[in-house]
Amino acid sequence: MASAIDTARAEASEPSEEPTQGAALGRRLTRFGGSRLGGLILVLNLISLLILLGGALALNEWRTGLVQARQESLLGQAELLAKVLSDEDYTRGEPVPELNRDQSAKVLIDRFVPEGQRARIFDRDGVLLVDSFDVSDTIEGQPLPPARPAGSPAPIDKSEARTAETLERANIALGDEILAALGGDPQTTVRRSETGERVVSVSLPIRHVQQVLGVLTLEANDVDQILDAQRRALIPFALVALGVNLLASLLLHLFVARPVMRLSAAADQVRLQRARAISLPDLEDRRDEIGDLARSLESMTDTLSTRMDAIERFAADVSHEIKNPLTSIRSALETLDLVKDQDKRDRLTAVLQQDVRRLDRLITDISNASRLDAELSRDRPRPVDMAALLTDIVGIYETTGKPGEAPVTLEIALDGPARVMGRDGPLGQVFRNLIDNARSFSPSGASVRVSVHRDEEGLLHVVVEDDGPGIPPENLETVFERFYTSRPRGAAFGSNSGLGLSIVRQIVEAHGGVVSAANRLAASGAVAGARFEVALPAVGRRT
CATH class of the missing domain: 1.10.287.130 (Signal transduction histidine kinase, dimerisation/phosphotransfer (DHp) domain)
Incomplete structure (x- = not known):
């Protein structure tokens, strides 16, 4: 049955092998040097650079400002020329004046029209009178088509149809602009010229007193050239930024992604029990x-x-x-x-x-x-008042004490609150174990004394003393080992497991403290009992 099920599972899993391999290949291709983090760093850096570069190349806002500035410049020039052309020297006819074509042409020759600009004058009927391109020395031309072998058929030139269509659209746009200007309102537009270039155009009516004699049109087709120049100027900076991004991605990959991969591999080695601890000295020195x-x-x-x-x-x-x-x-x-x-x-x-x-x-x-x-990891440390904790513990022993058991006394030598950062449950277990241990070694009529004081460094010391036989000098450290027990003669066998003092040390060290054992000596030098001392760091202790 189990074999049949396993076989069915294997057959069901076979068709998915190829997609799994394809997905794994896709994941490998999206990695940079075998690191997903490195690939993510590279992709994010490139995306940010492309966004910045695309925005810079678009230059929409800058282009809008450039067009507006160009229109204002052309409008100023057109107003000056229109004022000159409205003078009596450039008009003729009485009582109905009209523009003098020959004199107007001299204005376009005498007045400087910058390179890249075009000036045209139309009469009141919208008929072209003067074109600065016609009265200047500029002769526009087009490159000759490439030579072809003799006898070969002439290629079909579709550019003529496109040029005618562009020219028609340009004439329609210009005609609408001229008609609007003849109505007396200045016109500023952005349109395409006969050659398909972006043109910033300004058309102003030429007036003689209040009568409109014609229209002056100024055009500038250098907006695209200026934008192209700006884009070309940005290319070196974009290349430098690309290099910096690639270098930053590589450095982040080498100094961040790869070390994280090594740490992950080392952690896997520990998890697979091929190593006891992570040890990468070159990373630990960073x-x-x-x-x-x-x-x-x-x-x-x-x-x-x-x-x-x-x-x-x-x-x-x-x-x-x-x-x-x-x-x-x-x-x-x-x-x-x-x-x-x-x-x-x-x-x-x-x-x-x-x-x-x-x-x-x-x-x-x-x-x-x-x-x-x-229990220690589950309970969150908080300030514990040691004086109050010890008072409660000693009070329980005083209340539940039986005849023949050693009484427990408490002495608090503190000039203020004594708080430690810890857990009251485990700390209470520490002092109960020490007191129980001291009472189990105390002879009849003896007592157990508990005292607490603060030293000059701000550490809190809790001392538990008894009047028992003491501890052999060679066992002052051994008593804190697990299952160690050395009971006095006559003690009930098996009443102690030897774990009490081991638990005490474990809890105290978990709280950043130290526990030690020593023998009390009488005036004669003989051992008068055992003495256990717990030192814990106090909250707000002096350093």
Whole structure:
């Protein structure tokens, strides 16, 4: 059944192989040097450059301003020439005057008409009288067609039809402009000339007193040339900008995209368990955000590697500690059926009950220790008033204390609030474990003393002292290891798992503090008890 299903799935997946390969090829083609980020950087830079270049080449606003400026210039020139032509020297006829064609032609010769401009004079009927192109030395011509072999048929020249059509449209547009100017209103237009060029045209009526004698038309066809010159001037800058964009894209690819790809590949190596930590020295030496990222990833993977080693050791220690009571229970159960004496059977039963209690306590402490990291990461740190926390904890011991148990006292030597940034639940567990540990070692009639003070550097110190036998000097550091226990003679076997002080150190170090153990010495130099001290950074501490 499973084989049939697998076969069906394989057959169903076969037709999709080619599209998948095509899609993968498309993704590779969109990458720049194998990097999607590098390709995105290149595309965005090129798009921004093309938008800028397209806007600069269009020059719509600048072209509009150029046309307006050209129209104003032509209008000023036309007003001057029209005023000259309206003088009596350039008119004839009484009582109805009209323009003198010969004198008007002299005006166009004598008055300077700049190159690229054309001036034409029309009479009151719209008939052309004078054209500056006709009275000037300028002779327009067209290039000869290319030579063709003798006897070959003449090519069909479609340009004549196009030229005739353009000329007709130009004459219609000019005729409408002349008719409007003969009505007495100046006209400014942008149109196409007979040759298809963009022309800025101004037409003004020529008046003698109030009578319109004709129309003066000034044209300039250099707008397109000016725009083309501006575009050509922009090309070197556009090429430089293109080079800068390509260089910036390449640098971003080399110094940003590729390092990120290397970090991603190194992270995959760690994920696939081919490496224990990310180590890229050339990236870690960089003094920028990529270097910070590489160092952070290396620190994170080192921490994870250390944590995995700790979990492995913890699992080994748990296995060892659990096997001891289980071995004892199995041995007692195997022996119980063979023992017929009731007293011996009762002793074996007591051993079984003691091992069960020990195993239950061990499993409970192991469960608490294994959940500790999750609880610390889940709870957000906040200011905790240590004086209030210790007062509540000591008050519980005073309320629930039983006869024969060591009493707990508290001394607060602070001149103000004592707050640390942390989690009140885990911190409370720290001091409860220390107090429980001190009470378990305290003889009858002794007491446990808790004190809190601030040092000159602003650190808060919480000290827990007892009157017990103390700690062997060689074990002052070992007591914080997991499953270490050294109980005094007569203590109930299995009542302690050896995880209490290990949990204390783990919580304190998670809060940026330090815990240490030492022996109290009497005046005679003998050991008078144990002393545990927790130092935590206070909120707003002095530096």
